[in-house]
Amino acid sequence: MYTIKHAAELTGVPVATLRAWERRYAVVAPERTEGGYRLYDDAAVDRLRAMRDLVAAGWAPRQAADEVRGPRRRPLPTPPGERVDAAGPPPVPVPAGGPAVVEGAADLVAAGRALDAASVAAVLDERFARGSFESVVDDWLMPALRLVGDAWERGEVSTAAEHLVAHAVLRRLAAAFEAAAAGTRGPRVVIGLPPGGRHELGALAFAVAARRAGLAVTYVGADLPQDSWLDAVGQTRPHALVLAVPRPEDVPAAARVIDAVRRAHPDLRVLVGGGAQDSPDLPAPALGHRIGDAADRLAHALAGASAG
Ligand code: B12
Structure with missing residues (x-):
């Protein structure tokens, strides 16, 4: 059995991402020690490696998790007290032929469309907690911004909404610039x-x-x-x-x-x-x-x- 740190080393996936995959997509359900620490077996590590490879190949994490669990496997139970997904604002369509589905980008667009600065900040917080600054920027933020632009171009979000999102991102990047x-x-x-x-x-x-x-x-x-x-x-x-x-x-x-x-x-x-x-x-x-x-x-x- 492996601790989460060891599982992160074996898979090359950061600890925070392993926790997020478990919480949001139930891709594994590690046992817990008496002290509450996660313990992963070899099958769990294999699943995480498969998930990692699919995500690296451009799959949205939710689809990758479905694939890793396999079509005939029942979804793993949700750990008590944890929600898998909130019923969020109405989804924003992703254009056919446009960029691959950017998981969570619809949340950003929806929060912006509602001029809900707190929710925009929450989406950004959640995403930036998932990996290194560079991986979040390249794999999520930039593609998500493109979708914001597409939604604006189609008239699905207002100019004010696009500005609100862009400025929230600007503040986040400026803080990271100072921190670095x-x-x-x-x-x-x-x-x-x-x-x-x-x-x-x-x-x-x-x-x-x-x-x-x-x-x-x-x-x-x-x-x-x-x-x-x-x-x-x-x-x-x-x-x-x-x-x-x-x-x-x-x-x-x-x-x-x-x-x-x-x-x-x-x-x-x-x-x-x-x-x-x-x-x-x-x-x-x-x-x-x-x-x-x-x-x-x-x-x-x-x-x-x-x-x-
Ligand atoms: C936010 C935004 C704005 C904000 C910008 C705020 C800010 N402080 O930056 C504001 C409101 C100012 C704005 C204004 C305008 N915008 Co605007 N905007 C956007 C939006 C939604 C995101 C822009 C962004 O940051 N993209 C970041 C990434 C996704 O862009 P990227 O250039 O492709 O970069 C990629 C790589 O090259 C790399 N990368 C990016 N930068 C760098 C730098 C270095 C050094 C390196 C190595 C790599 C790198 O990262 C990206 C990931 O692969 C885009 C949508 C989009 N598709 O980008 C529209 C978009 C760019 N805007 C558009 C338009 C039309 C405008 C305006 C003309 C609107 C208007 N009528 O006023 C003005 C023009 C302003 C100007 N003179 O430049 C169009 C442009 C169409 C075109 N001609 O290509 C877009 C595509 C929206 C759309 N779908 O129609 N906009």
Whole structure:
């Protein structure tokens, strides 16, 4: 029999996620010691590994749990005193052909639609408690934001609702950015958006991940005028500059910033990220679409650069 810590080591799934899978999807029902500690047997560990692999392959956790339990197996009993699922607000349809079902995103959309800031915060709290900052951002938050945008585009949520959700996320990311401030003595990076670019959630999430990867980040935010980019670079003398380019509409302004910075600082490493980063009109290498991986890659590429 294994403790939860040991089961986490055997499966590579964080302890908090193991508890959440058990509570929400009843994928395993570990025995308890007299002191109330969970004990997992080999069959439970196998189930958790199967669940882990399905989730990694893009399955929604609920579907993965159903599959792991098997079609003919009866659902495991709900532990006393724990609810499996609350009857939440009406579900928001996920568009056919759109992104895969993002489990829990409907809760975010519904809370936003009701202009219920407390519920938006509760959904974010619950999600951010489930894994590392990077995994929650890449596997849940960014896909969920896309669904919020889709619902807004279809007229299912108001502009006020979309703003409310976006601002709640912004506050959450800003708090994470502050919390990650310690240990930022590594290579210096300036991160922000070109003039006109206001979709900063991806850039700020990347800034958090970059700090967590050990980089000394100066985050200059959304809609930064071209001259200010030159000022920021002149002042902080960074080892790299990262421009987020969320939409195709942001590409021309981003390309102008890159050209201007390159003229003034030909040796500075300039990279791009965000939804439109692969545009052929951007004269800088792309960091990739997974924020955690991109931050690690940048930290690795800059490793050894003097913090000066
Ligand atoms: C929140 C939001 C806003 C907020 C932004 C608030 C803020 N502080 O950031 C506000 C209200 C300001 C806003 C305004 C507008 N918005 Co808006 N918005 C959104 C929404 C819902 C989420 C945006 C977001 O954060 N996405 C985060 C991720 C999902 O975006 P991503 O760029 O694809 O990034 C991926 C990766 O590249 C990576 N990544 C992201 N950033 C970075 C950075 C780095 C460095 C790296 C390495 C990786 C990385 O992470 C993501 C995951 O894979 C989107 C929906 C959507 N599909 O994104 C609409 C959306 C982007 N908005 C849209 C529109 C139309 C607008 C407005 C024009 C509306 C208006 N009429 O005013 C304005 C334009 C503002 C401007 N000038 O930029 C459209 C854009 C359509 C298009 N042209 O592509 C969208 C797609 C909604 C829709 N479905 O129609 N918006």
